[in-house]
Amino acid sequence: MSTATLPHLPGQSGKGARILIGLAVGLTLVFIAAPLAFIFVRAFAQGWQVYAANILHPATVHAIWLTTLVAIIVVPVNVAFGIAAAWAVAKHRFPGRGILVTLIEIPFSISPIIAGICYLLLYGRQGILGPWLQANDIQVVFALPGIVLVTMFVTAPFVAREVLPLMQAQGTEQEQAAVTLGANGWQIFTRVTLPNIKWALLYGAVLCTARAVGEFGGVSVVSGNIRGQTNTLPLHVELLFNDLNAVGAFAAASTLTLIAVVALVVKTILEGRKDAGH
Amino acid sequence: MTTITTNTGAPFRAKRVLPGFTLSLGTTLLYMTFIVLIPVIALILKGAEIGPDRFWRIISSPRAVAAFQITLTAALMATVFNAVYGLLMAWVLVRYEFRGKRIVDALMDVPFALPTAVAGLSLTALFSANGWFGPVLEAMGVQVVYTIWGIALAMAFTSVPFVVRTVQPVLEDMDPALEQAALTLGARPWTIFTRVVFPAILPAWLAGCTTAFARSLGEFGAIVFIAGNLPFRTEIAALLAYIRLEEFDYNGAAAIALVLLAFALVLLVVSNLLQVWASRYREASR
Amino acid sequence: MTFPALRISAVVLALGAAPATAQDALLNTSYDIAREVFEALNPQFQAHWQETTGRTVTIDQSHGGTSRQARAILEGLPADVVTFNQETDIEVLVEGGLLGADWRDALPNGASPWYSLPAFLVRDGNPKNIQDWSDLARDDVEVIFPNPRTSGNARYTYLAAFAYGLEQNDGDEDAAEAFVKAIFDNVPVFDTGGRGATQTFAERNIGDVLVTFEAETGGIAAAYADAGLERVTPSVSLFAAFPVAVVTEVAERNGTVDLATAYLEWLYTPEAQRIVAQNFYRVANDDVAAEFADQLPEVRLVTVDEVFGGWDAIQENHFAEGARLDNVFVNQ
Numbered sequence: 001m002s003t004a005t006l007p008h009l010p011g012q013s014g015k016g017a018r019i020l021i022g023l024a025v026g027l028t029l030v031f032i033a034a035p036l037a038f039i040f041v042r043a044f045a046q047g048w049q050v051y052a053a054n055i056l057h058p059a060t061v062h063a064i065w066l067t068t069l070v071a072i073i074v075v076p077v078n079v080a081f082g083i084a085a086a087w088a089v090a091k092h093r094f095p096g097r098g099i100l101v102t103l104i105e106i107p108f109s110i111s112p113i114i115a116g117i118c119y120l121l122l123y124g125r126q127g128i129l130g131p132w133l134q135a136n137d138i139q140v141v142f143a144l145p146g147i148v149l150v151t152m153f154v155t156a157p158f159v160a161r162e163v164l165p166l167m168q169a170q171g172t173e174q175e176q177a178a179v180t181l182g183a184n185g186w187q188i189f190t191r192v193t194l195p196n197i198k199w200a201l202l203y204g205a206v207l208c209t210a211r212a213v214g215e216f217g218g219v220s221v222v223s224g225n226i227r228g229q230t231n232t233l234p235l236h237v238e239l240l241f242n243d244l245n246a247v248g249a250f251a252a253a254s255t256l257t258l259i260a261v262v263a264l265v266v267k268t269i270l271e272g273r274k275d276a277g278h
Numbered sequence: 279m280t281t282i283t284t285n286t287g288a289p290f291r292a293k294r295v296l297p298g299f300t301l302s303l304g305t306t307l308l309y310m311t312f313i314v315l316i317p318v319i320a321l322i323l324k325g326a327e328i329g330p331d332r333f334w335r336i337i338s339s340p341r342a343v344a345a346f347q348i349t350l351t352a353a354l355m356a357t358v359f360n361a362v363y364g365l366l367m368a369w370v371l372v373r374y375e376f377r378g379k380r381i382v383d384a385l386m387d388v389p390f391a392l393p394t395a396v397a398g399l400s401l402t403a404l405f406s407a408n409g410w411f412g413p414v415l416e417a418m419g420v421q422v423v424y425t426i427w428g429i430a431l432a433m434a435f436t437s438v439p440f441v442v443r444t445v446q447p448v449l450e451d452m453d454p455a456l457e458q459a460a461l462t463l464g465a466r467p468w469t470i471f472t473r474v475v476f477p478a479i480l481p482a483w484l485a486g487c488t489t490a491f492a493r494s495l496g497e498f499g500a501i502v503f504i505a506g507n508l509p510f511r512t513e514i515a516a517l518l519a520y521i522r523l524e525e526f527d528y529n530g531a532a533a534i535a536l537v538l539l540a541f542a543l544v545l546l547v548v549s550n551l552l553q554v555w556a557s558r559y560r561e562a563s564r
Numbered sequence: 565m566t567f568p569a570l571r572i573s574a575v576v577l578a579l580g581a582a583p584a585t586a587q588d589a590l591l592n593t594s595y596d597i598a599r600e601v602f603e604a605l606n607p608q609f610q611a612h613w614q615e616t617t618g619r620t621v622t623i624d625q626s627h628g629g630t631s632r633q634a635r636a637i638l639e640g641l642p643a644d645v646v647t648f649n650q651e652t653d654i655e656v657l658v659e660g661g662l663l664g665a666d667w668r669d670a671l672p673n674g675a676s677p678w679y680s681l682p683a684f685l686v687r688d689g690n691p692k693n694i695q696d697w698s699d700l701a702r703d704d705v706e707v708i709f710p711n712p713r714t715s716g717n718a719r720y721t722y723l724a725a726f727a728y729g730l731e732q733n734d735g736d737e738d739a740a741e742a743f744v745k746a747i748f749d750n751v752p753v754f755d756t757g758g759r760g761a762t763q764t765f766a767e768r769n770i771g772d773v774l775v776t777f778e779a780e781t782g783g784i785a786a787a788y789a790d791a792g793l794e795r796v797t798p799s800v801s802l803f804a805a806f807p808v809a810v811v812t813e814v815a816e817r818n819g820t821v822d823l824a825t826a827y828l829e830w831l832y833t834p835e836a837q838r839i840v841a842q843n844f845y846r847v848a849n850d851d852v853a854a855e856f857a858d859q860l861p862e863v864r865l866v867t868v869d870e871v872f873g874g875w876d877a878i879q880e881n882h883f884a885e886g887a888r889l890d891n892v893f894v895n896q
Contacts, residue, residue, distance in 0.1 A: 016467065017373075017374055020366065020369070020370055020374070021374055021376050023366065024366050024370040024371075024382070025376075025378070025382060027366075027367075028367070028385055028386075031363070031434075031435065031438075032385050032386070032388050032389070032435070033385055033388075034410060034411070035392075035397060035404055035435070036385075036388055036392070036400070038403060038404045038410065039399075039400045042400075080305070081305065081306065083302075084301070084302040084303075084305040084306050084309075085302070085305075085306040085309075087298060087302040088299065088302040088306050089306075091296050091299075092296065092299045092302075092303070094299075094303070100306070100307075101550075102546060102547070102550055103310055103314070103315075104310065105546060105550070106314055106318070106542075106543070106546065107314060108489075108492075108546075109489070109493070109496065109542040109543070109546045109549075110318075110496060110539060110542050111495070111496025111497070111498060111535075111538055111542070112496070112499075113496070113498045113516045113519055113520055113535070114321070114496070114516070114519070114535045114539055115317070117519065117532065117535045118317035118318055118320055118321045119317050120523070120639065121317075121320045121321055121323075121324050121528070121532065122316065124639040124640060125638055125640040126638060126639060127320070127639075128320055128323070130639075130640075134640075139640055139642065140640075141639060141640055142636060142639065142640050142642070143640075149313065152313050153313050153314060153317065156309075156310075156313055156314060172296060175296050179296065184297065185296075185297035185298045185301075188296070188297065189298070207390065207391075210390065213393065214391075214392065214393025214395070214396070215393070216393060216395040216498070216499035217394070217498035217499050217516070217520075220520075221520070221523065224626055224636050224641040225627070226591060226625070226641075227624055227625045227626065228622070228624050228625075229591070229624045233393075234393045234395040234396065234499065235395075237393075237395055237399060238395060238503075241399065241503075241763075242599075242759045242760065242763060243599055243759075244762075244763075244766075244767075244787055246403075249399060250399070250403075253393075253395075253396040253399055253400070256392075256393050256396050257392060257396060260388065260391035260392045260393070260396075263391045264384050264387055264388065264391050265384075267387065267391075268380070268383075268384045423768075424768055424770070506753065506764075506768060506770065507753055507755070508770075511752070521711070521714075521756060524631075524632040524635070524711075524714045524756045525631075525711070526631065526635045526713075527713075
């Protein structure tokens with residue numbers, strides 16, 4: 001969000017302003033910064049060596065790898081979907097457009113637990129597709145495909161909702177011009193549209209990655225919690241917590257926090273680019 | 279965060295249809311169908327299988343009713359807090375310059391980026407007896423962890439960006455001339471805020487609060503750590519659905535999930551209507 | 565999109581699994597509080613397997629309430645072996661067609677390499693003076709144990725309390741039920757697994773007494789030595805067999821039948837039994853049992869067959885929908 005200031009109105013500085021700023025910063029420190037910092041405090045509570053031993057434990061390493069793998073599969077698919085959805089909705093007019101936009105946002109307001117339940121009812125051995133999957137020896141839930149599918153559900157709107165408003169705001173004039181000049185669809189997209197939306201696209205991808213990496217509730221329904229197999233990093237945090245290994249849980253949590261912080265830094269940088277590109 | 283709004287009022291301008299319509303719409307519909315629609319339909323089918331009597335019995339059982347009440351109450355508490363805190367943050371971040379502003383602004387996105395389970399783990403430790411805030415609050419006689427306050431806290435944490443990021447762009451876009459005019463007419467700052475600024479951001483603010491409320495109703499990861507999960511006291515509806523699933527009671531899980539789904543859809547529609555209203559307001563005030 | 569996506573992930577899964585097929589792998593799906601015992605057992609078995617066959621084996625573990633685990637296996641969790649704490653949960657798998665009804669005959673001792681019993685863990689100094697099941701029904705006592713619908717551990721607690729109630733009331737089943745209901749009414753939260761209940765009691769400081777397997781009370785008392793938690797053994801408790809079985813359907817598909825059988829048979833060796841006994845279980849091997857007799861107090865144990873006439877009768881009279889468990893576990 002840009003920080004461009006308005007011409008100064010009286011009342012924007014002085015005592016009232018200082019109180020409001022103080023209140024805002026104070027609350028943010030207590031409410032948001034402290035939980036963030038506390039994870040590292042607890043993770044290192046017993047020193048570097050214990051921390052390193054926890055992080056390098058094979059089950060933790062596997063959880064990190066699995067979570068990364070899920071993100072590697074989910075994010076590109078959602079980027080492709082986000083672009084397709086934005087292109088269809090922003091550059092064309094068709095009946096039911098508003099409904100489609102609402103539909104895209106559904107996963108945002110549905111509890112991930114419910115997403116997990118939906119997938120279990122569909123792909124579980126006793127679910128609607130269960131017998132067919134069983135007959136063809138395809139394992140969906142309690143395996144990687146189930147985790148990936150639920151993560152896709154939960155993160156589906158992230159790229160679309162960043163790219164769509166921008167594409168809408170930019171209109172279709174440039175693309176129309178390209179069409180008149182004889183460009184084909186792929187050329188229009190890569191040469192005209194993509195440069196305009198690339199920062200928003202990256203920004204959406206970063207948010208999508210953060211969410212995919214951190215998904216807990218939905219994945220916990222379809223994971224089966226097999227150590228070293230289907231245990232993603234957020235689930236591993238809970239597992240270690242239930243192993244009565246609090247330091248280990250915080251150590252695993254700290255790697256997730258680090259990913260979140262990196263995502264935020266990248267996002268902040270991208271935001272500058274995005275605004276500059278306007 | 280920007281939010282999607284369809285600009286339904288805009289005139290039809292596209293003279294020539296751009297290529298890729300079938301491909302992009304087809305991909306979108308196919309993806310939405312397989313990833314979102316079919317699984318949701320599976321849930322609805324399961325719900326239909328239960329039959330209205332049984333369905334009603336499940337969702338009106340004392341434990342389910344208590345879980346819905348707790349979820350709604352805590353979500354309401356969280357939303358009220360975020361309505362104030364989120365508005366304050368949006369206002370301060372747009373209107374004032376101060377050192378560390380960029381950091382504070384970036385911190386507003388922490389709840390989006392931080393996995394909810396990690397947030398829950400940290401908040402629980404922070405507010406428990408051997409954390410940083412627990413002892414202070416305990417001295418004041420306030421118990422946060424394993425109470426409804428803890429649930430509200432976790433909900434507030436995970437949903438605050440929705441308010442901030444919805445109000446912020448509207449405040450940024452506001453024409454300062456309006457306020458300056460009010461100022462020249464001798465209005466006091468508070469009057470300017472309530473009469474000029476607040477009406478302009480009201481739709482966006484309400485939309486943000488609605489989304490935050492919806493998100494709070496569905497939150498799970500952060501809450502299971504901090505809530506204590508006591509039936510009738512601190513058990514939320516999403517957890518009850520999860521427990522029913524683990525009890526092999528698919529009907530129970532599906533019925534509770536469907537109620538939450540219905541809530542989510544209603545709130546989504548409300549929030550989208552508010553945003554359409556907000557975007558009209560923005561167009562009009564430009 | 566789903567099908568390409570599925571195929572992609574199937575390929576990735578195959579790639580991810582490829583190195584694992586070069587060696588043996590086994591998924592052991594187990595009860596919630598079995599975390600530490602298998603953490604100790606599995607490396608020993610891996611060494612044993614390496615020695616006897618020259619092959620390496622990885623053993624993956626999943627832990628949760630056993631009924632929850634049984635459900636997950638029915639839904640497709642590819643468990644090669646189950647190490648449960650209750651026969652009924654294996655019977656669920658038999659009904660689902662995943663293994664044969666004769667699984668008890670496959671291994672010694674009715675396929676139970678070790679056993680335990682419901683026992684108590686109380687706060688430092690036992691401030692509420694909790695000594696026996698009757699104390700759990702007192703109005704001033706808050707009791708913690710997991711959800712009997714998801715946890716075999718909790719169903720043993722239910723049955724042990726019921727057995728005690730029968731003894732106290734000359735076999736009057738309704739009186740015993742009323743007694744058990746009084747205990748259930750003192751439970752503020754039913755976690756889905758035994759470890760969740762332990763967390764509630766030990767970490768969240770909720771409740772005056774935790775009822776769980778003796779193996780867990782021993783382990784937790786040691787892990788929370790600072791908190792001074794004390795073990796209490798009631799006057800009478802229920803013999804809780806911990807059955808194990810190969811999930812034939814899955815193991816045949818994975819080609820792991822021999823490995824799975826060898827793994828379960830190895831659990832009966834003195835080497836394995838000693839590790840199990842170190843984790844406060846009572847073991848089938850008499851020599852090892854004698855070695856660890858000191859750490860396990862004398863207790864009078866009754867069995868499911870003596871008191872309830874076997875698991876089928878229990879299923880019908882207690883755990884079926886609308887049966888006695890539903891009466892005491894009201895609205896839960």
